[in-house]
Amino acid sequence: MNAVTKVTPQRDIGLQEAIEFIWTEADLLDAQDYDAWLALWTKDGHYIIPIERAAVDHAAHLNIVYDDQAMRAARVKRLASGLSMSASPSARTVRTVSRFRRLESADGTASIRCAQHLVEYKYDRTRTLAADVTYRLLRTSDGLALDQKIVCLINSDEALHGIGYLL
Amino acid sequence: MSDDYQHLVREDRVHTSLYVDPKIFEAEMTQIFSNTWVWVAHASEIPDAGSFKMSHVGLQPVIVTRGNDGRVHVLLNRCRHRAGSVCEERRGKASVFVCRYHGWSYDITGKLRGVPHGAGYDESFDKNDYPLVSLRVEEYAGLIFATFRNDIQPLDEYLGRAKPWIDLFMKQGAGFGVKVAGTQRFRFRGNWKIQLENTTDAYHFPIVHRSFLTSLDDETEDQFDILRQGGWVEELGNGHSVMVMMPNLVDLEANLDAPIPERFAPLADELAKEHPPEAVRRIVRAVGGTGFNINLFPNVACSMAFFRVLRPVSVDETEISHIAIAMDGGPEAANRARLRLHEHFQGPMGFGSPDDAEGWERVQRGAAAGPDLWIMLNRGKPRDVSAETGMRAAYQMWKRMMAP
Numbered sequence: 001m002n003a004v005t006k007v008t009p010q011r012d013i014g015l016q017e018a019i020e021f022i023w024t025e026a027d028l029l030d031a032q033d034y035d036a037w038l039a040l041w042t043k044d045g046h047y048i049i050p051i052e053r054a055a056v057d058h059a060a061h062l063n064i065v066y067d068d069q070a071m072r073a074a075r076v077k078r079l080a081s082g083l084s085m086s087a088s089p090s091a092r093t094v095r096t097v098s099r100f101r102r103l104e105s106a107d108g109t110a111s112i113r114c115a116q117h118l119v120e121y122k123y124d125r126t127r128t129l130a131a132d133v134t135y136r137l138l139r140t141s142d143g144l145a146l147d148q149k150i151v152c153l154i155n156s157d158e159a160l161h162g163i164g165y166l167l
Numbered sequence: 168m169s170d171d172y173q174h175l176v177r178e179d180r181v182h183t184s185l186y187v188d189p190k191i192f193e194a195e196m197t198q199i200f201s202n203t204w205v206w207v208a209h210a211s212e213i214p215d216a217g218s219f220k221m222s223h224v225g226l227q228p229v230i231v232t233r234g235n236d237g238r239v240h241v242l243l244n245r246c247r248h249r250a251g252s253v254c255e256e257r258r259g260k261a262s263v264f265v266c267r268y269h270g271w272s273y274d275i276t277g278k279l280r281g282v283p284h285g286a287g288y289d290e291s292f293d294k295n296d297y298p299l300v301s302l303r304v305e306e307y308a309g310l311i312f313a314t315f316r317n318d319i320q321p322l323d324e325y326l327g328r329a330k331p332w333i334d335l336f337m338k339q340g341a342g343f344g345v346k347v348a349g350t351q352r353f354r355f356r357g358n359w360k361i362q363l364e365n366t367t368d369a370y371h372f373p374i375v376h377r378s379f380l381t382s383l384d385d386e387t388e389d390q391f392d393i394l395r396q397g398g399w400v401e402e403l404g405n406g407h408s409v410m411v412m413m414p415n416l417v418d419l420e421a422n423l424d425a426p427i428p429e430r431f432a433p434l435a436d437e438l439a440k441e442h443p444p445e446a447v448r449r450i451v452r453a454v455g456g457t458g459f460n461i462n463l464f465p466n467v468a469c470s471m472a473f474f475r476v477l478r479p480v481s482v483d484e485t486e487i488s489h490i491a492i493a494m495d496g497g498p499e500a501a502n503r504a505r506l507r508l509h510e511h512f513q514g515p516m517g518f519g520s521p522d523d524a525e526g527w528e529r530v531q532r533g534a535a536a537g538p539d540l541w542i543m544l545n546r547g548k549p550r551d552v553s554a555e556t557g558m559r560a561a562y563q564m565w566k567r568m569m570a571p
Contacts, residue, residue, distance in 0.1 A: 049516065051349060051350070051351065052349075059503055059506075060499075060503065060506075061349060061506070062348055062349025062350070062351065062491045062506050062509060062510065063506075063510055064351065064510070064514055064515055064516050065510065065516050066506075066507065066510055071511070074382040074518070075382075075518070077381070077382065078378040078379070078381070078382055078518055081377075081378045081381060083377040083378040083381065084377075084378035084521075084522050085375065085522050085525045085526060085529075086521035086522045086524065086525040087378070087521075123528075123532075125356075157257065157352075158352065159352040159353055159354045159486050159487075160352065160353045160354075160515040161353050161354055161355065161515060161524065162353060162355065162515055162520060162521030162522075162523075162524030162525055163515050163516045163521060164521050164525070167516075
């Protein structure tokens with residue numbers, strides 16, 4: 001379902017178009033509509049939450065999350081299974097994504113960096129997770145697709161907590 | 168005082184106050200964490216002269232350093248002048264630690280080297296009187312421990328019967344040696360002993376980690392059906408214990424002719440391009456890690472394929488480090504496979520740890536009720552991997568240290 005048919009040359013991805021895509025993604029994640037989220041991805045896309053903020057070759061480092069397509073699907077299955085006590089119920093989340101900047105855009109791909117503020121609530125506790133998020137988007141025959149998402153938490157190398165949802 | 172603690176630990180149960188009483192926590196920091204060998208680092212984290220990492224002994228921040236002669240030093244991270252921290256970098260390399268408040272500087276062994284505007288002190292002032300406070304340090308198989316006590320038994324003796332198990336654990340270096348490959352950290356709102364128990368708790372595994380188990384292929388899921396593998400728990404003295412979950416993965420170098428599990432077939436194929444078949448089997452076996460957890464009292468475990476370190480923060484808060492390990496200089500493909508396996512279960516967004524953390528927090532929340540009730544540790548058929556033998560061993564050590 002994620003087959004990408006890339007036709008060149010492609011129309012550049014505009015900033016506004018990218019923002020709308022990213023906002024939709026944020027809304028899907030807060031709503032925990034994970035199947036719809038999975039469908040946003042390209043087949044070869046990676047969802048990465050690094051520990052080392054300066055890492056370039058994430059595959060060579062230990063990460064918080066380093067998901068290819070199979071791991072993303074397994075992760076979603078787990079979160080939705082009802083068998084995981086950190087995810088059923090998970091914390092509630094509300095996230096805001098802003099400070100968008102297009103780093104690169106050519107030939108139907110774009111790299112967008114933005115800021116994400118996420119507030120989670122569970123039991124009697126409300127917590128914040130802030131991150132720089134870098135998206136690589138790809139234009140496909142079905143619209144934009146998510147080819148890479150790197151969520152770089154400001155405290156990625158500090159002690160976090162059990163997170164039962166997606167960033 | 169010690170009589171008070173004596174009656175809180177029985178053979179098969181411990182009192183709820185062990186999780187919730189701040190006074191007990193305070194006493195533990197002195198009577199346990201300042202009184203025995205506490206794990207602070209793995210040798211590979213400070214590989215060179217001048218390498219350092221920040222760590223803790225109980226509540227006290229320390230710096231673990233390697234001197235020019237290769238010797239390891241564990242130093243309190245506190246300037247001898249007016250207490251400023253002298254290091255705020257998690258790890259790195261340095262020749263000097265400087266207190267940024269008034270500029271006192273110390274070398275990598277803790278010796279005070281520089282005092283700005285020294286003329287302001289009278290002639291009785293001697294820099295030799297003010298080194299960073301240095302702890303006693305000993306090492307076994309790359310595991311570095313420190314203690315405030317100069318008069319307790321050597322580390323070797325303290326680890327005792329755990330040592331052969333540590334040797335078996337280190338076989339996952341596959342002849343290359345074991346190297347730290349990254350650390351995941353998270354905290355949970357609960358007492359440190361809840362985590363200490365968990366490393367020797369097979370009982371929770373199929374319940375808490377059901378969603379992890381369903382993410383595995385059938386062969387691996389069978390392997391992780393740990394209550395049905397014929398495993399056991401063994402007390403090893405001084406509060407240490409081992410829980411063998413997969414008896415066929417005790418000695419990673421035994422039975423190397425066994426078929427390579429399906430999930431490692433692609434890795435084996437890739438390794439076969441550059442390594443002879445025997446080496447491929449040995450490396451692939453090592454990638455999967457061991458089938459046992461060694462719980463070392465009070466703060467570290469060698470857990471299947473990683474080091475688990477706990478750090479008490481307060482009576483109801485604990486920090487956990489999940490330290491991934493790799494083969495030092497081993498094949499990159501194999502080491503990457505190890506990292507991906509670690510990420511699968513461990514850390515703040517692994518398929519296992521968040522459920523553990525949630526479970527531990529629920530223990531702490533539940534322990535607010537029934538202050539007179541007991542925590543039951545009476546599960547214990549011999550040779551049953553889900554027996555609470557390891558927990559009983561840890562609490563007997565707790566009792567020895569808290570109510571001597």
